[in-house]
Amino acid sequence: MTTAPSVLGRADGADRPTDLVAAARALQPLVRENSAAGEAAGQLTDPVVDALHDKGLFGMWVPAPLGGVELDPVSSLEVVQALTEADPSTGWVVMAASLATGTGGAYLGDAAVAEMFQGSRFPVVAGQGTRPGTAVRDGDGYRLSGSWSFASGIKHAQWIHTLGIVEETGEPLIFVLPVDKAELIDNWDVLGLRATGSIDYTIEDVYVPAAFTHSGPTETPVRGGPLFTLGIMHFALIGHSAWALGVSRRMLDELSGLVRSKAGRPGTMADSLAFQAAYGEAEARWHAARSFVCETWRGATETISSGATLSVDQKTLLRLALYNATWAAEAISVAVYRAGGTTALRAGVMQRYFRDMHAGTQHITSAPGVIEGCGRYLGGLAPAHDWLYMNLVPKAS
Template sequence: MEQERSMTTTRTQLPGDLVAAARDLQPLLRDHAAASEQAGELVAPVADALHDSGLFGMWVPRPLGGAELDPLSSVQVVQTLAEADPSAAWVLMAAALATGTGGAYLGDEAVAAMFTGPRFPVVAGQGTRPGRAVRDGDGYRLSGSWSFASGIKHAQWIHTLGVVEDTGEPLIFVLPVEQAQLVDNWDVMGLQATGSIDYTIEDVPVPAAFTHHGPTETPVRGGDVFRLGIIHFALIGHSGWALGVSRRMLDELAALVRSKAGRPGTMADNPHFHTVYGEAEARWHAARAFVHDAWRAAAAAIGAGRPLDVQEKTMVRLALYNATWAAHEISQAVYRAGGTTALRSGAIQQYFRDMHAGTQHVTSAPGVIEACGRHLGGLAPGHDWLYMNLVPAEG
């Protein structure tokens, strides 16, 4: 049909294209980072560039013109964007997840409505705290209130979690953004440009084709990467984000110290600084290696046609947790070493604030490391992961 033909001929890109596209966007993102923060959302040149590069389609199924980007290339894309602007990277990974998994898991009626025109749709919302849904004929009626809808100011569609009252089934609902009430309340310390505002939905009808089982790992369309399920796309994105933020902070600090080399008493001649910086670099490279190792193993599993086992699921969660808190430690070291430069408006200050916003995400909460320890210590036999919780396995 016309819609599918236009998408596949104008948007399909190879993984290397998207990694290069992210790199090419770095100067633009850096130039507009302050303006996006002030606006509380990505400014138009940034949003347009993410569209024009095809990055919003990095996890869209190939039959819909997307890239179905592999896990390691996806980590690279998000890391590269985060090195230029953490908010832009955060919006991209959140919207790409909701857009791509919608394309993979929703019914044909929904996909035909959403994937039209020369650009990929932007889908955003909240996939954790659930609303409530009641059956209504062949569909549902959805109500609830949600927070942290990153990128929703750029979205045409909302992706949101609800639980069906009579069955307890968790479903993802996708509906036009106009059917929600947006609450413009994003007054925060960091990640200001993500515009991660609240929204409410009150008794809105949603056809069954615009829903899918929340934890599904069975795609309606697309390849093996969609056997990861929604949560693992989130883990990929947050891993790349933590690596990108901490990499930029290290690079900014090194540039600052080099700029003052030759003056008496500067950090450039301070052995203690050399030690601190060397330890921070070691921590970053170790975190990156762990993330890549864990996702290389996960990619091999889905490439072999099997789902991730509980050990592989544990390791990608542990790698993200480690990368996030390694990045937090790096941000602390960079801020201390940066002195009054870090206090003033600029990249180090912005990245310090954004990093401390990122540590509040549920994917790196204390319960995650506790559950990883239970599994790795052999203390949770017969358990498996459901989102970020280790629970008794079904069956």
Template sequence: MTSTVELTGTALLASARELQPLLRSSAAGHDAAGVLSAPVVDALHRHGFFGMWTPAALGGAEADPVTSLRIGQALAEADPSCAWVVGAAALATGTGGAYLGDDAVEVLFAGDRFPVVAGQGTRPGSAVPDGDGHRLSGAWSFGSGLRHAQWIHTLGVDESAGEARIFVLPVEQAELIDNWDVLGLRATASIDYTLDGVHVPSAFSHPATTETPLRGGPLFGLGIIHLALIVHSGWALGVSRRMLDELSSLVRDRAGRPGTLAESPRFHASYGELEGAWHGAHAFVHQVWGEITDALASGGRPTHDQRTRARLALHHATWAAERISGEVYQAAGTTALRAGALQMYFRDMHAGSQHFLVGAGTAEACGRALAGLADGHTWEFMTLVPPT
């Protein structure tokens, strides 16, 4: 990247807050159109959001986990789809910069702004070794942000070695399926795609579970999955925070009228409980990621316990947010039924809670680990793996 301005996590956080009015005013249009608008995408590029986790040597911010959580929350408070796209693309772009070979990085980061890499990291395709690379085939769902990307980041299994690998290739080499007709997160354009025997050079591929970067600092010792936990934790906190703020504003606006929620002790108690649930989730997320941020700063890596609690904190924050969204929807009455922020956020929250990271298996595995019933096990993505 060619820039005379040093990009930092602190600068991105300030930019996220600065862009909130634009994102709020654009969110309904994004939801209707199914993609982010050109002015918003241009603003995201101008401020460098797709370089949030790109190595500093490539012009990126290498934003630390706690700052990244705050950036994600600020964006989600303004537009959940925008926050989702930025998080997914920043992850795929940044880890490409950290883990891909030199030849790939020279191509990806040759322009005057960060590339947008998007796609899918689950449901692996088949990768057959072929010369200096692989032939990749498969069908993938939920390629988040793909309509805004120039490159695809996708998972395949090397059939000769049985190794899960991430492959990065031009979007033009895939068949994109325009099937994003969904309840929520409509503007993420998380369409499906297929590949049929596409050759991917070795420099454009890396082991899916690697925590050993070729460039970049301690942040990239987290590996892809832990960066994904940050994305979704900040998103859940931002969505639920906005819903609480919208409800309190609605109730205050109606104060003074007979029979309104502003005069209801039952509502006061319910709202207090929801605020407690949000602050509890926020505290849990920030406690564990604060510990991990400190560990990285001192040259360490997350402990097994911290890896477990980071997963559990995401699960807890997401389902606390889902509860908040349901109770806010009910309290807001017909206002939430009609088009507007509350309706959109309710739909987006229920779309986000379907993500595999926060399924029931996450809580089960974390419970086993924290109860001391998984001695010697290690985490591989969201699965506890027994010792060999």
């Protein structure tokens, strides 16, 4: 690893909170107050975005030489869960933008980072790294073209992070370029997560210097500490695990509050033994899912902090913990919606969280192939395999 030049440091870093867990929890009232307005607007509100910047939350995973915190995985889980409990779209945008911003800071060349990380705020980088575009070499860079979907948070971003395949070599690269180099397509008309503004975008034959690219699956940082040996995909696992836990936690708390508010009236759920048992089972499922996520990430943190790399067993369990948390949260959301009756049917927190949860389950990190790969590996049926993103593939010989 190399250290970034001193010019890449941030003059305002000393004024930014370093306890991002406390900062996220302190923002919960503001985020809650703005959640309905964000959904109506199809993007986070300006007060929320400004507060996220002021608290340095977009720098959660930015390398320390650039003024970031390099927040450890378990604390990162707490941050995303806290924001998601206040508003699922806010939690989603922060995890997505923090991933793209932080990994850009860790893996891009010095020239790119010098241009991006300046001013009084961290840059916001958004986009997506799944369905790739195409790139061709052009001197000391590439010409990139393609169309992409699900650019969460791009309405608040200055830079795009997007995947392309180099035609000459087949190499998958992440390209980072200014947002104004792309055509944004405002088509986010969806069931849930409306305030993420996860619109489509296209890029047509745009030149991207080599310094603004890095290998998609890299786990070798140019700057920053052991955190960045996780690689992009494992940052995504942290975020999506915490997001699922945050949605389901808030839904359980809303249901508990609703039931308590009606306690004492004849025939309410508060007196139903069947409801009490079902609620207890839901709480047990939530705590079990959270414990699995935290346990696997504590082990992963110990591994990378020691200078080692994650084993295939650990990578598998991290994916399994995410998958379990997502579908446990989905089951909890259904149980809460049913128990909530007409309160959950009408516009409000329960309805919105139910819709947001079912939007979140469509993400690639919780697709059927993930559990199939986990079962194949843990069952001893793929001994010479490793994970590439969310796919279990044969190890390179």
